[in-house]
Amino acid sequence: MGFIGSVFSPWYRWSGRREPQNHCCLNVATYGPGGRFAMTDRGRAALKQSRDTLRIGPSAMAWRGGRLEIDIDEIAAPPLVSRLRGRIVLTPAAMTDRELTLHPNGAHVWRPFAPTARIEVDLGRGWQWGGHGYFDANFGRRALEDDFSYWTWGRFPLRDGAACFYDATRRDGSTLAVGLRFGPDGRAHRLPLPPKTPLPRSLWAVRRETRADEGHGARQVKAMLDAPFYTRSAVRTRICGEDTTGVHEALDLDRFASPWLKPMLAVRVPRRAGWRFD
Secondary structure (H helix, E strand, O other): OOOEEEOOOOOHOOOOOOOHOOOOOOOOOOOOOOEEEEEEOOOOOHHHHHEEEEEEEEEEEEEEOOOEEEEEEEEEEOOOOOEEEEEEEEHHHEOOOOEOOOOOOOOOOEEEEEEEEEEEEEEEOOEEEEEEEEEEEEEEEHHHHHHHHEEEEEEEEOOOOOEEEEEEEEOOOOEEEEEEOOOOOOEEEOOOOOOOOOOOOOOOOOOOEEEEEOOOOEEEEEEEEEEOOEEEEEEEEOOOOOEEEEEEEEEHHHOOOOOOOOHHHHHHHOOOOOOOOO
């Protein structure tokens, strides 16, 4: 993930979030035995942008020939401090121009650029594979924890596209509950919402829930990322009559807003203000 204004960086929060270009990063996470995590908060000197390219220090992503090519050169955070280097290539099946406003104040927007795609990964050390992927983005003008207390998101591949669900509780007590179904051509349609179904809490006891067809439940099949305020996992559920495994996220923004959490995050998200391009 590429960030301009690294939303989960304690350094960005401590700065007052006044200069997003001074807090940018490329976040990389691999899962399973030997999985690593890199999320270095970099200063404005490390940022270069053009119409088709985003460079953040030694890493970059660029659109070339209808593909998103991501070149990674990062240092993984403790406990597995090591060089994390390689390339990811994402080829969309189709692009969409749809976006979803997450809050009535208009300050938060989700954009599913490529709901279905082919992805090829080569990060060395056995991390080489290809398969099904997607590409999306969030944009915001306010801190997430200022406007939301909790949200979950899930994306589940289907035979003819993918289904996405966004559920959130806002600070004013209102809620967001949206389901979208994307066809292979990228076209989006509102999806009647199946019922919510609970998932077991994460290792850090983050509350989790997702969606499943009436009479069906859901279960985690792979733990991916677990933090005191955030969890990402592969979840098996049933949507539109199809059994499917997708990516699920839950975010507890009450916890994230707690000042005790920021020093813990600083260990995993180091700050590197300077940079010089060759």
